[in-house]
Amino acid sequence: METPPFPKPESLEAALALQRALAQRVVLEGSLEGVRLLxxxxxxxKKGKPLVAVAVLYHLERGPLFVGRGKVPEEELxxxxxxxxxxxxxxxxxEALRHLPEAPEALLxxxxxxAHPRGLGIASHLGVHLxxxxxxxxxxxxxxxxxxxxPQEAGSAVRLLSPQGQPLGYAYRSRTGVRPLFVSPGHRVGLEEALAFVRRLPTRFRLPEPLRLAHLEAGRALGALD
DNA sequence: GCGACAG
DNA sequence: ATCTTGTCGC
Structure with missing residues:
Protein backbone atom coordinates (compact mmCIF):
# COMPACT_ATOMS: atom_id res chain seq x y z
CA MET A 1 0.00 0.00 0.00
CA GLU A 2 1.01 3.66 -0.34
CA THR A 3 2.17 5.53 2.74
CA PRO A 4 2.89 9.28 2.96
CA PRO A 5 6.27 10.29 4.46
CA PHE A 6 6.41 10.85 8.21
CA PRO A 7 8.56 13.91 8.99
CA LYS A 8 10.71 13.82 12.12
CA PRO A 9 9.90 16.78 14.43
CA GLU A 10 12.71 19.32 14.89
CA SER A 11 11.91 19.77 18.53
CA LEU A 12 9.86 18.48 21.40
CA GLU A 13 7.64 21.55 21.15
CA ALA A 14 7.01 20.87 17.46
CA ALA A 15 6.03 17.29 18.25
CA LEU A 16 3.54 18.41 20.91
CA ALA A 17 2.07 21.05 18.60
CA LEU A 18 1.64 18.51 15.81
CA GLN A 19 -0.13 16.13 18.16
CA ARG A 20 -2.57 18.81 19.27
CA ALA A 21 -3.31 19.70 15.65
CA LEU A 22 -3.79 16.11 14.49
CA ALA A 23 -5.91 15.23 17.54
CA GLN A 24 -8.52 17.65 16.20
CA ARG A 25 -8.88 15.45 13.12
CA VAL A 26 -9.61 12.22 14.99
CA VAL A 27 -13.06 10.84 14.18
CA LEU A 28 -14.64 8.90 17.02
CA GLU A 29 -17.44 7.19 15.16
CA GLY A 30 -17.76 4.24 12.86
CA SER A 31 -18.23 0.50 13.04
CA LEU A 32 -15.66 -2.15 12.10
CA GLU A 33 -18.31 -4.85 11.82
CA GLY A 34 -17.67 -5.41 8.12
CA VAL A 35 -13.87 -5.43 8.43
CA ARG A 36 -12.22 -8.74 7.55
CA LEU A 37 -8.74 -7.66 6.50
CA LEU A 38 -6.57 -5.90 9.05
CA LYS A 46 17.51 -3.55 21.37
CA LYS A 47 20.29 -1.06 22.09
CA GLY A 48 22.90 -1.12 19.35
CA LYS A 49 20.46 -2.31 16.71
CA PRO A 50 17.87 -0.68 14.50
CA LEU A 51 14.25 -0.62 15.59
CA VAL A 52 12.36 -3.30 13.71
CA ALA A 53 8.66 -3.06 12.92
CA VAL A 54 6.30 -5.66 11.56
CA ALA A 55 2.92 -5.43 9.88
CA VAL A 56 0.97 -8.68 9.78
CA LEU A 57 -1.75 -8.69 7.16
CA TYR A 58 -4.44 -10.79 8.79
CA HIS A 59 -7.77 -12.02 7.46
CA LEU A 60 -10.38 -12.78 10.11
CA GLU A 61 -11.45 -15.98 8.40
CA ARG A 62 -8.21 -17.05 6.72
CA GLY A 63 -5.65 -16.03 9.34
CA PRO A 64 -2.23 -14.46 8.65
CA LEU A 65 -1.58 -13.75 4.96
CA PHE A 66 1.61 -11.73 4.74
CA VAL A 67 4.30 -10.08 6.88
CA GLY A 68 5.75 -6.67 6.00
CA ARG A 69 8.90 -5.43 7.75
CA GLY A 70 10.48 -2.04 8.29
CA LYS A 71 13.42 -0.71 10.26
CA VAL A 72 14.93 2.58 11.39
CA PRO A 73 18.66 2.88 12.25
CA GLU A 74 19.25 3.64 15.93
CA GLU A 75 21.00 6.93 15.06
CA GLU A 76 17.84 8.20 13.36
CA LEU A 77 15.47 7.14 16.11
CA GLU A 95 7.79 1.19 5.94
CA ALA A 96 6.39 -2.19 7.02
CA LEU A 97 2.94 -1.28 5.67
CA ARG A 98 4.47 -0.14 2.38
CA HIS A 99 5.56 -3.72 1.74
CA LEU A 100 2.09 -5.22 2.07
CA PRO A 101 0.59 -6.52 -1.19
CA GLU A 102 -2.70 -4.73 -0.47
CA ALA A 103 -4.14 -2.15 1.88
CA PRO A 104 -5.84 -3.37 5.07
CA GLU A 105 -9.33 -2.17 5.97
CA ALA A 106 -8.20 -1.26 9.49
CA LEU A 107 -5.11 -1.10 11.71
CA LEU A 108 -4.59 -2.84 15.05
CA ALA A 115 -6.28 7.16 25.73
CA HIS A 116 -3.42 9.65 25.64
CA PRO A 117 -2.64 13.01 27.33
CA ARG A 118 -3.36 14.92 24.11
CA GLY A 119 -5.79 12.45 22.57
CA LEU A 120 -3.34 11.17 19.96
CA GLY A 121 -1.74 7.86 20.85
CA ILE A 122 0.16 6.01 18.14
CA ALA A 123 -2.97 4.21 16.89
CA SER A 124 -4.77 7.53 16.41
CA HIS A 125 -1.74 9.15 14.83
CA LEU A 126 -1.32 6.36 12.27
CA GLY A 127 -5.06 6.27 11.59
CA VAL A 128 -5.19 9.99 10.83
CA HIS A 129 -1.92 9.90 8.88
CA LEU A 130 -3.19 7.10 6.62
CA PRO A 151 -13.82 -8.68 36.80
CA GLN A 152 -11.60 -11.75 36.34
CA GLU A 153 -13.77 -13.37 33.67
CA ALA A 154 -12.50 -13.48 30.11
CA GLY A 155 -14.23 -10.88 27.96
CA SER A 156 -15.08 -8.47 30.76
CA ALA A 157 -14.42 -4.76 30.33
CA VAL A 158 -14.75 -1.53 32.28
CA ARG A 159 -14.53 1.97 30.85
CA LEU A 160 -11.37 4.02 31.03
CA LEU A 161 -12.06 7.59 32.14
CA SER A 162 -9.95 10.73 31.75
CA PRO A 163 -9.24 12.82 34.88
CA GLN A 164 -12.23 14.94 33.79
CA GLY A 165 -14.48 11.91 33.54
CA GLN A 166 -14.58 11.53 29.76
CA PRO A 167 -14.58 7.93 28.44
CA LEU A 168 -11.38 7.10 26.56
CA GLY A 169 -11.61 3.36 26.05
CA TYR A 170 -11.65 0.19 28.13
CA ALA A 171 -9.64 -1.97 30.44
CA TYR A 172 -10.28 -5.38 28.91
CA ARG A 173 -9.70 -8.91 30.22
CA SER A 174 -8.91 -10.97 27.14
CA ARG A 175 -8.46 -14.24 29.08
CA THR A 176 -9.25 -15.37 32.61
CA GLY A 177 -6.44 -14.66 35.04
CA VAL A 178 -4.30 -12.49 32.76
CA ARG A 179 -3.44 -8.82 33.20
CA PRO A 180 -5.80 -6.45 31.47
CA LEU A 181 -5.29 -4.90 28.05
CA PHE A 182 -6.21 -1.27 27.38
CA VAL A 183 -8.33 -0.81 24.29
CA SER A 184 -9.07 2.61 22.85
CA PRO A 185 -10.32 3.86 19.50
CA GLY A 186 -7.65 5.19 17.19
CA HIS A 187 -9.51 6.82 14.32
CA ARG A 188 -12.80 6.44 12.41
CA VAL A 189 -14.29 4.10 15.02
CA GLY A 190 -16.48 4.58 18.09
CA LEU A 191 -15.60 3.67 21.68
CA GLU A 192 -17.85 0.64 21.90
CA GLU A 193 -17.17 -0.35 18.32
CA ALA A 194 -13.43 -0.45 19.01
CA LEU A 195 -14.00 -2.88 21.87
CA ALA A 196 -16.41 -4.96 19.77
CA PHE A 197 -13.73 -5.27 17.10
CA VAL A 198 -11.10 -6.52 19.54
CA ARG A 199 -13.58 -9.00 21.00
CA ARG A 200 -14.07 -10.42 17.53
CA LEU A 201 -10.38 -11.31 17.17
CA PRO A 202 -9.18 -14.83 17.94
CA THR A 203 -7.37 -14.78 21.30
CA ARG A 204 -5.48 -17.90 22.39
CA PHE A 205 -3.36 -16.09 24.92
CA ARG A 206 -3.35 -12.61 26.42
CA LEU A 207 -2.84 -10.74 23.15
CA PRO A 208 -5.24 -11.00 20.23
CA GLU A 209 -3.70 -13.42 17.72
CA PRO A 210 -2.81 -10.85 15.02
CA LEU A 211 -0.85 -8.76 17.53
CA ARG A 212 0.75 -11.79 19.09
CA LEU A 213 2.00 -12.89 15.68
CA ALA A 214 3.31 -9.40 14.96
CA HIS A 215 5.14 -9.44 18.31
CA LEU A 216 6.72 -12.83 17.58
CA GLU A 217 7.74 -11.76 14.07
CA ALA A 218 9.26 -8.50 15.29
CA GLY A 219 11.41 -10.28 17.86
CA ARG A 220 12.42 -12.84 15.24
CA ALA A 221 13.35 -10.14 12.74
CA LEU A 222 15.41 -8.24 15.31
CA GLY A 223 17.37 -11.35 16.19
CA ALA A 224 17.94 -12.18 12.51
CA LEU A 225 19.75 -8.90 11.84
CA ASP A 226 23.34 -9.18 10.65
C1' DG B 1 7.88 20.28 44.32
C1' DC B 2 6.05 15.20 43.90
C1' DG B 3 4.51 11.29 41.25
C1' DA B 4 3.17 9.06 36.68
C1' DC B 5 4.99 7.57 32.67
C1' DA B 6 2.36 3.29 25.80
C1' DG B 7 7.02 0.96 23.72
C1' DA C 1 11.61 -2.27 24.07
C1' DT C 2 15.38 -5.25 26.49
C1' DC C 3 18.32 -6.95 30.47
C1' DT C 4 17.56 -12.12 32.98
C1' DT C 5 16.94 -17.86 36.52
C1' DG C 6 14.42 -19.78 38.88
C1' DT C 7 10.05 -20.41 40.32
C1' DC C 8 5.07 -20.49 41.19
C1' DG C 9 0.89 -22.28 39.20
C1' DC C 10 -2.58 -24.07 35.80
Whole structure:
Protein backbone atom coordinates (compact mmCIF):
# COMPACT_ATOMS: atom_id res chain seq x y z
CA MET A 1 0.00 0.00 0.00
CA GLU A 2 1.01 3.66 -0.34
CA THR A 3 2.17 5.53 2.74
CA PRO A 4 2.89 9.28 2.96
CA PRO A 5 6.27 10.29 4.46
CA PHE A 6 6.41 10.85 8.21
CA PRO A 7 8.56 13.91 8.99
CA LYS A 8 10.71 13.82 12.12
CA PRO A 9 9.90 16.78 14.43
CA GLU A 10 12.71 19.32 14.89
CA SER A 11 11.91 19.77 18.53
CA LEU A 12 9.86 18.48 21.40
CA GLU A 13 7.64 21.55 21.15
CA ALA A 14 7.01 20.87 17.46
CA ALA A 15 6.03 17.29 18.25
CA LEU A 16 3.54 18.41 20.91
CA ALA A 17 2.07 21.05 18.60
CA LEU A 18 1.64 18.51 15.81
CA GLN A 19 -0.13 16.13 18.16
CA ARG A 20 -2.57 18.81 19.27
CA ALA A 21 -3.31 19.70 15.65
CA LEU A 22 -3.79 16.11 14.49
CA ALA A 23 -5.91 15.23 17.54
CA GLN A 24 -8.52 17.65 16.20
CA ARG A 25 -8.88 15.45 13.12
CA VAL A 26 -9.61 12.22 14.99
CA VAL A 27 -13.06 10.84 14.18
CA LEU A 28 -14.64 8.90 17.02
CA GLU A 29 -17.44 7.19 15.16
CA GLY A 30 -17.76 4.24 12.86
CA SER A 31 -18.23 0.50 13.04
CA LEU A 32 -15.66 -2.15 12.10
CA GLU A 33 -18.31 -4.85 11.82
CA GLY A 34 -17.67 -5.41 8.12
CA VAL A 35 -13.87 -5.43 8.43
CA ARG A 36 -12.22 -8.74 7.55
CA LEU A 37 -8.74 -7.66 6.50
CA LEU A 38 -6.57 -5.90 9.05
CA UNK A 39 -2.91 -5.10 9.65
CA UNK A 40 -1.48 -5.73 13.12
CA UNK A 41 1.53 -3.60 14.07
CA UNK A 42 4.27 -4.21 16.62
CA UNK A 43 7.94 -3.28 17.01
CA UNK A 44 11.05 -4.61 18.68
CA UNK A 45 14.26 -2.87 19.59
CA LYS A 46 17.51 -3.55 21.37
CA LYS A 47 20.29 -1.06 22.09
CA GLY A 48 22.90 -1.12 19.35
CA LYS A 49 20.46 -2.31 16.71
CA PRO A 50 17.87 -0.68 14.50
CA LEU A 51 14.25 -0.62 15.59
CA VAL A 52 12.36 -3.30 13.71
CA ALA A 53 8.66 -3.06 12.92
CA VAL A 54 6.30 -5.66 11.56
CA ALA A 55 2.92 -5.43 9.88
CA VAL A 56 0.97 -8.68 9.78
CA LEU A 57 -1.75 -8.69 7.16
CA TYR A 58 -4.44 -10.79 8.79
CA HIS A 59 -7.77 -12.02 7.46
CA LEU A 60 -10.38 -12.78 10.11
CA GLU A 61 -11.45 -15.98 8.40
CA ARG A 62 -8.21 -17.05 6.72
CA GLY A 63 -5.65 -16.03 9.34
CA PRO A 64 -2.23 -14.46 8.65
CA LEU A 65 -1.58 -13.75 4.96
CA PHE A 66 1.61 -11.73 4.74
CA VAL A 67 4.30 -10.08 6.88
CA GLY A 68 5.75 -6.67 6.00
CA ARG A 69 8.90 -5.43 7.75
CA GLY A 70 10.48 -2.04 8.29
CA LYS A 71 13.42 -0.71 10.26
CA VAL A 72 14.93 2.58 11.39
CA PRO A 73 18.66 2.88 12.25
CA GLU A 74 19.25 3.64 15.93
CA GLU A 75 21.00 6.93 15.06
CA GLU A 76 17.84 8.20 13.36
CA LEU A 77 15.47 7.14 16.11
CA UNK A 78 13.43 9.74 17.95
CA UNK A 79 13.96 9.12 21.70
CA UNK A 80 11.40 7.21 23.68
CA UNK A 81 9.37 9.73 25.62
CA UNK A 82 6.05 8.67 27.17
CA UNK A 83 3.35 10.41 25.14
CA UNK A 84 5.56 10.76 22.05
CA UNK A 85 5.88 7.10 21.07
CA UNK A 86 4.54 7.58 17.56
CA UNK A 87 7.47 9.78 16.55
CA UNK A 88 9.78 6.91 17.41
CA UNK A 89 7.91 3.93 15.96
CA UNK A 90 5.56 5.21 13.25
CA UNK A 91 8.25 5.65 10.57
CA UNK A 92 9.14 1.95 10.86
CA UNK A 93 5.47 0.95 10.80
CA UNK A 94 4.87 2.95 7.63
CA GLU A 95 7.79 1.19 5.94
CA ALA A 96 6.39 -2.19 7.02
CA LEU A 97 2.94 -1.28 5.67
CA ARG A 98 4.47 -0.14 2.38
CA HIS A 99 5.56 -3.72 1.74
CA LEU A 100 2.09 -5.22 2.07
CA PRO A 101 0.59 -6.52 -1.19
CA GLU A 102 -2.70 -4.73 -0.47
CA ALA A 103 -4.14 -2.15 1.88
CA PRO A 104 -5.84 -3.37 5.07
CA GLU A 105 -9.33 -2.17 5.97
CA ALA A 106 -8.20 -1.26 9.49
CA LEU A 107 -5.11 -1.10 11.71
CA LEU A 108 -4.59 -2.84 15.05
CA UNK A 109 -1.74 -1.15 16.88
CA UNK A 110 0.31 -2.09 19.93
CA UNK A 111 -0.21 1.09 21.97
CA UNK A 112 -2.86 3.66 22.83
CA UNK A 113 -5.50 5.23 20.62
CA UNK A 114 -7.14 8.29 22.20
CA ALA A 115 -6.28 7.16 25.73
CA HIS A 116 -3.42 9.65 25.64
CA PRO A 117 -2.64 13.01 27.33
CA ARG A 118 -3.36 14.92 24.11
CA GLY A 119 -5.79 12.45 22.57
CA LEU A 120 -3.34 11.17 19.96
CA GLY A 121 -1.74 7.86 20.85
CA ILE A 122 0.16 6.01 18.14
CA ALA A 123 -2.97 4.21 16.89
CA SER A 124 -4.77 7.53 16.41
CA HIS A 125 -1.74 9.15 14.83
CA LEU A 126 -1.32 6.36 12.27
CA GLY A 127 -5.06 6.27 11.59
CA VAL A 128 -5.19 9.99 10.83
CA HIS A 129 -1.92 9.90 8.88
CA LEU A 130 -3.19 7.10 6.62
CA UNK A 131 -6.88 7.97 6.81
CA UNK A 132 -7.64 4.42 7.95
CA UNK A 133 -9.79 3.13 10.80
CA UNK A 134 -7.56 2.12 13.70
CA UNK A 135 -7.72 0.64 17.18
CA UNK A 136 -5.12 0.77 19.95
CA UNK A 137 -4.41 -2.22 22.19
CA UNK A 138 -1.89 -1.45 24.93
CA UNK A 139 -0.41 -3.78 27.51
CA UNK A 140 -0.23 -1.06 30.15
CA UNK A 141 -1.85 2.23 30.98
CA UNK A 142 -0.59 5.65 29.91
CA UNK A 143 -3.51 7.96 30.63
CA UNK A 144 -6.91 7.61 32.30
CA UNK A 145 -8.12 5.20 34.97
CA UNK A 146 -10.60 2.30 34.99
CA UNK A 147 -13.91 3.49 36.45
CA UNK A 148 -14.33 0.27 38.46
CA UNK A 149 -12.51 -2.96 39.30
CA UNK A 150 -12.20 -5.26 36.29
CA PRO A 151 -13.82 -8.68 36.80
CA GLN A 152 -11.60 -11.75 36.34
CA GLU A 153 -13.77 -13.37 33.67
CA ALA A 154 -12.50 -13.48 30.11
CA GLY A 155 -14.23 -10.88 27.96
CA SER A 156 -15.08 -8.47 30.76
CA ALA A 157 -14.42 -4.76 30.33
CA VAL A 158 -14.75 -1.53 32.28
CA ARG A 159 -14.53 1.97 30.85
CA LEU A 160 -11.37 4.02 31.03
CA LEU A 161 -12.06 7.59 32.14
CA SER A 162 -9.95 10.73 31.75
CA PRO A 163 -9.24 12.82 34.88
CA GLN A 164 -12.23 14.94 33.79
CA GLY A 165 -14.48 11.91 33.54
CA GLN A 166 -14.58 11.53 29.76
CA PRO A 167 -14.58 7.93 28.44
CA LEU A 168 -11.38 7.10 26.56
CA GLY A 169 -11.61 3.36 26.05
CA TYR A 170 -11.65 0.19 28.13
CA ALA A 171 -9.64 -1.97 30.44
CA TYR A 172 -10.28 -5.38 28.91
CA ARG A 173 -9.70 -8.91 30.22
CA SER A 174 -8.91 -10.97 27.14
CA ARG A 175 -8.46 -14.24 29.08
CA THR A 176 -9.25 -15.37 32.61
CA GLY A 177 -6.44 -14.66 35.04
CA VAL A 178 -4.30 -12.49 32.76
CA ARG A 179 -3.44 -8.82 33.20
CA PRO A 180 -5.80 -6.45 31.47
CA LEU A 181 -5.29 -4.90 28.05
CA PHE A 182 -6.21 -1.27 27.38
CA VAL A 183 -8.33 -0.81 24.29
CA SER A 184 -9.07 2.61 22.85
CA PRO A 185 -10.32 3.86 19.50
CA GLY A 186 -7.65 5.19 17.19
CA HIS A 187 -9.51 6.82 14.32
CA ARG A 188 -12.80 6.44 12.41
CA VAL A 189 -14.29 4.10 15.02
CA GLY A 190 -16.48 4.58 18.09
CA LEU A 191 -15.60 3.67 21.68
CA GLU A 192 -17.85 0.64 21.90
CA GLU A 193 -17.17 -0.35 18.32
CA ALA A 194 -13.43 -0.45 19.01
CA LEU A 195 -14.00 -2.88 21.87
CA ALA A 196 -16.41 -4.96 19.77
CA PHE A 197 -13.73 -5.27 17.10
CA VAL A 198 -11.10 -6.52 19.54
CA ARG A 199 -13.58 -9.00 21.00
CA ARG A 200 -14.07 -10.42 17.53
CA LEU A 201 -10.38 -11.31 17.17
CA PRO A 202 -9.18 -14.83 17.94
CA THR A 203 -7.37 -14.78 21.30
CA ARG A 204 -5.48 -17.90 22.39
CA PHE A 205 -3.36 -16.09 24.92
CA ARG A 206 -3.35 -12.61 26.42
CA LEU A 207 -2.84 -10.74 23.15
CA PRO A 208 -5.24 -11.00 20.23
CA GLU A 209 -3.70 -13.42 17.72
CA PRO A 210 -2.81 -10.85 15.02
CA LEU A 211 -0.85 -8.76 17.53
CA ARG A 212 0.75 -11.79 19.09
CA LEU A 213 2.00 -12.89 15.68
CA ALA A 214 3.31 -9.40 14.96
CA HIS A 215 5.14 -9.44 18.31
CA LEU A 216 6.72 -12.83 17.58
CA GLU A 217 7.74 -11.76 14.07
CA ALA A 218 9.26 -8.50 15.29
CA GLY A 219 11.41 -10.28 17.86
CA ARG A 220 12.42 -12.84 15.24
CA ALA A 221 13.35 -10.14 12.74
CA LEU A 222 15.41 -8.24 15.31
CA GLY A 223 17.37 -11.35 16.19
CA ALA A 224 17.94 -12.18 12.51
CA LEU A 225 19.75 -8.90 11.84
CA ASP A 226 23.34 -9.18 10.65
C1' DG B 1 7.88 20.28 44.32
C1' DC B 2 6.05 15.20 43.90
C1' DG B 3 4.51 11.29 41.25
C1' DA B 4 3.17 9.06 36.68
C1' DC B 5 4.99 7.57 32.67
C1' DA B 6 2.36 3.29 25.80
C1' DG B 7 7.02 0.96 23.72
C1' DA C 1 11.61 -2.27 24.07
C1' DT C 2 15.38 -5.25 26.49
C1' DC C 3 18.32 -6.95 30.47
C1' DT C 4 17.56 -12.12 32.98
C1' DT C 5 16.94 -17.86 36.52
C1' DG C 6 14.42 -19.78 38.88
C1' DT C 7 10.05 -20.41 40.32
C1' DC C 8 5.07 -20.49 41.19
C1' DG C 9 0.89 -22.28 39.20
C1' DC C 10 -2.58 -24.07 35.80
Missing amino acids: AALDASH FPYIPGLLSFREAPAYL VDGQGI DLPSVGVAKSLLFGRPEAPL
